[in-house]
Amino acid sequence: MHINLTLLVQMLAFAALIWFTMKFVWPMILGPMQERERRIAQGLAAADRGEEELKQARAGAESIVREARERAGAIIDQAQRRGNEIIEQARAAASQEGQRVLNAAQQQIELEATQAREQLRRQIGEIAVAAASKLLEREIDPRAHEALIDQLAAQI
Amino acid sequence: MAASDSARIGEYVTEHLTYLTNKPQTSLINFTVINYDTVFFSVLLAALFAGSFYWVARRASAGAAGGAPRGFQSFVELIVEWVDSQVKDVFHGSSRLIAPLALTIFCWVYLFNCMDLIPVDLLPDIAKGMGIPHLKVVPSTDLNVVFGLSLTVFILTIFYSFKMKGALGFLAELTLQPFTSKNVFVQALFVPVNFLLESVTQIARPLSLALRLFGNIFAGEMIFVLLALLTLVHGYAALETFSGWGLAIMQLVLTFAWEVFHLLIITIQAFIFMVLTVVYLAMAHEHH
Numbered sequence: 139m140h141i142n143l144t145l146l147v148q149m150l151a152f153a154a155l156i157w158f159t160m161k162f163v164w165p166m167i168l169g170p171m172q173e174r175e176r177r178i179a180q181g182l183a184a185a186d187r188g189e190e191e192l193k194q195a196r197a198g199a200e201s202i203v204r205e206a207r208e209r210a211g212a213i214i215d216q217a218q219r220r221g222n223e224i225i226e227q228a229r230a231a232a233s234q235e236g237q238r239v240l241n242a243a244q245q246q247i248e249l250e251a252t253q254a255r256e257q258l259r260r261q262i263g264e265i266a267v268a269a270a271s272k273l274l275e276r277e278i279d280p281r282a283h284e285a286l287i288d289q290l291a292a293q294i
Numbered sequence: 295m296a297a298s299d300s301a302r303i304g305e306y307v308t309e310h311l312t313y314l315t316n317k318p319q320t321s322l323i324n325f326t327v328i329n330y331d332t333v334f335f336s337v338l339l340a341a342l343f344a345g346s347f348y349w350v351a352r353r354a355s356a357g358a359a360g361g362a363p364r365g366f367q368s369f370v371e372l373i374v375e376w377v378d379s380q381v382k383d384v385f386h387g388s389s390r391l392i393a394p395l396a397l398t399i400f401c402w403v404y405l406f407n408c409m410d411l412i413p414v415d416l417l418p419d420i421a422k423g424m425g426i427p428h429l430k431v432v433p434s435t436d437l438n439v440v441f442g443l444s445l446t447v448f449i450l451t452i453f454y455s456f457k458m459k460g461a462l463g464f465l466a467e468l469t470l471q472p473f474t475s476k477n478v479f480v481q482a483l484f485v486p487v488n489f490l491l492e493s494v495t496q497i498a499r500p501l502s503l504a505l506r507l508f509g510n511i512f513a514g515e516m517i518f519v520l521l522a523l524l525t526l527v528h529g530y531a532a533l534e535t536f537s538g539w540g541l542a543i544m545q546l547v548l549t550f551a552w553e554v555f556h557l558l559i560i561t562i563q564a565f566i567f568m569v570l571t572v573v574y575l576a577m578a579h580e581h582h
Contacts, residue, residue, distance in 0.1 A: 139437060140319045142327040148336060148442025155340050156391075156398050156446075163344070164394035166351035167374045 266290065299527045306526055310414065310519050312428045313436070314421075329436060336433040339405040346370070347401070373401070380569065385576035392575050395450070399443065400568040406434035407511055407560030411553060414518045434563075435512040437504070444504035447571045451499070454578040468492045503570055510563045514556045521549045 270290070313329040350370040354363065363371055377400060381393045409432040421429040433439045455464045472491065473484040524545040525532050532538030 140321075140327065141323045141438060141441070142315075142319060142329065143325050144327075144329040144332050144436065144438035145442050145445075146325070147328065147333050148439050149446050151333075151337055151340055152398075152402075152442055152446045155344060155402065156395050158344050159347070159398045160391060160394040163347045163351050164374070164397060166355045167347070167371060168378065168393075170354040171371055171375065 263290075302527060303523055306523065307519060309418070309428065310430070310515075313430050314426060314428045329430070329438060331429045331431070332433050332436040332439060335409060335431055336402075336406065336439055339409070339433065340402060343398075343401045343405060373397070377568070381572050384569065384572045385579065387576075387579050389575070389579065391450070392572060395575070396568045396572050399447075399571055400564050403434060403443070403507065403567050404560065404564035406432065406439065407564055409433065410435075410511055410515055410518070410556060410560060414515065414522055432511060432515055434507055435515050437508060440504035440508040441500070443507075443567070444500035447503065447574060448496075448500040451496075451574050451578045454575060458579050468496075499570075499574055503567065503574075507563050507567050510559055514552075514559055517552055517556075518549065521545055521552065524548075 267290070314331040315327050315329055317327060319327040346366070347370060350367045353367055354371070374397060377397045378393055381396050385392055412431060417431045418429040430436065455467070459467065469485045469489045469492070470481070471488060473488055475481045475484060522545070524541045525538070528538055532541060
């Protein structure tokens with residue numbers, strides 16, 4: 139239990155040790171630690187940011203896909219509608235055309251029937267006249283039957 | 295117990311209280327005497343601390359570009375970070391000194407105290423074998439060491455008080471509180487009282503700081519010495535009797551138990567020394 143020179147030696151050694159720690163140990167350990175801490179924090183922040191971006195991108199992609207799907211549906215609807223329209227139009231055009239062809243054919247038929255009837259009438263008249271003239275060649279008096287023939291010809 | 299036995303016990307205990315000095319010291323204070331053993335072990339432990347931490351510091355700086363810390367480096371970084379957080383809890387200003395000082399104190403005092411865990415007779419007996427008559431291995435059981443630490447801290451406290459507050463500010467802090475008055479004359483009367491109180495406060499700090507550490511570690515060492523006394527007198531001859539075996543086992547168990555408990559004490563004492571140092575220096579930095 140004595141105080142002696144050891145006290146002063148101890149104080150000097152302590153001062154030297156403090157100086158050494160202050161100069162070489164503390165900053166050289168804490169500096170890199172803080173640097174590492176900063177880098178880890180940066181890395182974590184970057185990871186967070188990346189995750190956030192990924193989430194956003196995923197949401198964006200989803201919305202794009204949804205939009206595309208909607209648009210595809212719309213296009214298909216439109217195409218179907220358009221197809222139906224075209225089919226309707228074609229059907230209408232075809233029935234119109236058919237009607238027209240039918241009408242033309244009927245007109246043709248009527249025309250030809252009229253012509254045939256006309257022709258027939260004329261031939262009947264001629265035949266009648268020829269038959270009458272053959273019948274009357276012998277016993278008819280052209281004068282007496284003149285009026286009758288005329289009447290006949292007018293009738294035909 | 296025979297008279298020769300008690301004489302041997304007295305001799306044994308005295309031996310554990312005697313330093314290796316250049317010459318016998320008779321007066322309480324004599325600055326021509328030096329304790330070689332204390333200086334040797336404290337400087338050795340300082341070198342151990344400085345060397346190992348410097349090695350880590352160089353590795354940490356070299357590996358700053360990338361690379362995780364491993365092994366001892368992680369351990370050192372753990373201590374450094376812990377000390378840093380302890381300092382930041384107490385001291386909010388910026389100081390290049392306080393945190394390294396705290397680290398130095400904690401590690402050095404802890405290493406001092408750790409010497410207490412080495413079996414009490416191991417190093418002194420080895421020294422005796424080498425022809426060295428006395429060896430005290432625990433630096434923190436030397437008053438010179440604990441006062442060396444606390445006085446250095448005290449000087450730093452005074453220095454920073456002057457530096458941060460100026461001579462007048464520091465003087466005002468010593469004389470104008472704790473008693474204050476709006477009346478100038480009453481305040482003048484308070485000045486000597488305040489100065490007395492503040493001086494006691496200031497001087498009590500290094501005293502308590504040193505003696506707390508000294509007392510705890512010295513008492514711890516004395517317990518180990520006393521436990522060693524259990525089997526001291528009979529030596530190996532004790533193992534020829536049943537009670538001798540009982541004493542030996544008792545010494546073993548008690549020493550182990552005390553080592554475990556002491557492990558806690560030496561850590562806590564190193565921690566307290568560090569925290570109080572930081573607190574005192576923080577108070578020196580603060581303005582009142």
